[in-house]
Structures are given as C-alpha cells and as structure tokens.
Amino acid sequence: MIRKGFLFAIALLLAGCAGWPIPDLPGCTSEARQVIELVGYAQRIATMTAEQQRREYRRSNQAFAKDQGATSRMRLALLLATPGASVQDAARAASLLQPLASSGDAASPLHSLARLLYGQLNERVSEQQRANLMQKQLEALKDLERTMIERGQDNQPRRK
Numbered sequence: 001m002i003r004k005g006f007l008f009a010i011a012l013l014l015a016g017c018a019g020w021p022i023p024d025l026p027g028c029t030s031e032a033r034q035v036i037e038l039v040g041y042a043q044r045i046a047t048m049t050a051e052q053q054r055r056e057y058r059r060s061n062q063a064f065a066k067d068q069g070a071t072s073r074m075r076l077a078l079l080l081a082t083p084g085a086s087v088q089d090a091a092r093a094a095s096l097l098q099p100l101a102s103s104g105d106a107a108s109p110l111h112s113l114a115r116l117l118y119g120q121l122n123e124r125v126s127e128q129q130r131a132n133l134m135q136k137q138l139e140a141l142k143d144l145e146r147t148m149i150e151r152g153q154d155n156q157p158r159r160k
Contacts, residue, residue, distance in 0.1 A: 050086035094121040
C-alpha cells in the first residue's frame with residue numbers, strides 16, 4: 001500500500017512538471033521526453049469534463065486505428081485507465097498496454113511506464129472481479145434468506 005502511494009506521489013510530481021518546457025538536457029532521450037509528455041496528457045485527461053473525455057476518446061481511438069504504434073497505444077490506454085473518466089475501461093487499457101509491458105528494453109522509459117500502468121490496471125481489474133463475485137455471493141445469500149423466511153411463514157399455523 002505504501003508502495004502504491006509512493007508511485008502515485010511520483011506520478012503526481014511528474015504530472016505537475018509536465019506542463020513546463022523541457023530544456024535540452026544531455027542524455028535526455030526523445031523517449032524520456034515522450035514519457036513526460038504522456039504524463040502531462042494523463043493530467044489533462046483527468047481535468048477534462050465527461051464530454052471532453054468522450055471527444056478525446058473518439059480522437060484517440062481513430063488515431064490508434066490509423067497507427068497502432070507505442071505513442072497512440074499509450075495515449076488511448078492512459079485515457080481508458082483514468083479513474084472516474086466517462087470512458088474508463090481498465091480491462092481494455094490493460095490489453096492495450098500488454099504488448100508494450102511484455103516487450104522492449106527493460107531500461108526504456110516508455111516500456112517502464114507501460115509496465116507500471118499495466119501492473120496497476122491488472123490489480124484494479126482483479127479487485128473489481130473480486131468485488132463483483134462478492135456482490136453475487138451477497139445477493140445469493142439474500143435470496144436464500146428470503147426463501148427461508150418465506151418457508152418459515154408457510155409452516156406457521158394460521159390464526160383465525
């Protein structure tokens with residue numbers, strides 16, 4: 001739990017810096033720059049209205065259909081992974097990230113971001129599945145209780 005909080009704090013810190021112009025730093029690769037831009041994109045998505053998110057989803061989906069490269073894949077996955085977004089779909093976001101998370105250079109910033117997000121999404125999906133299962137079990141117990149109450153009332157002698 002502390003690890004998640006730490007990662008979230010780092011992501012927020014990076015997101016806060018994402019709007020700043022990035023100077024040309026020696027050793028700063030274009031991929032690192034791309035990751036910073038993606039974090040900024042994620043921050044912008046989180047502040048959009050539901051209608052803006054739906055429009056962005058249509059644009060991102062069209063861009064991904066034309067070019068299924070890493071950048072368009074990450075943009076669409078970030079949009080779908082945003083908690084509370086009107087287009088949130090953690091399972092689809094995870095499926096989009098899976099190829100990036102399982103391949104590539106371990107030191108690659110883009111693949112590292114994909115692995116981080118993919119792991120969090122898989123955890124979120126499995127937690128949701130557990131919650132759904134528990135909800136079904138609760139409903140089944142309620143049905144059983146209702147049936148037992150009805151049977152008990154049927155067996156009671158009726159007063160005249």
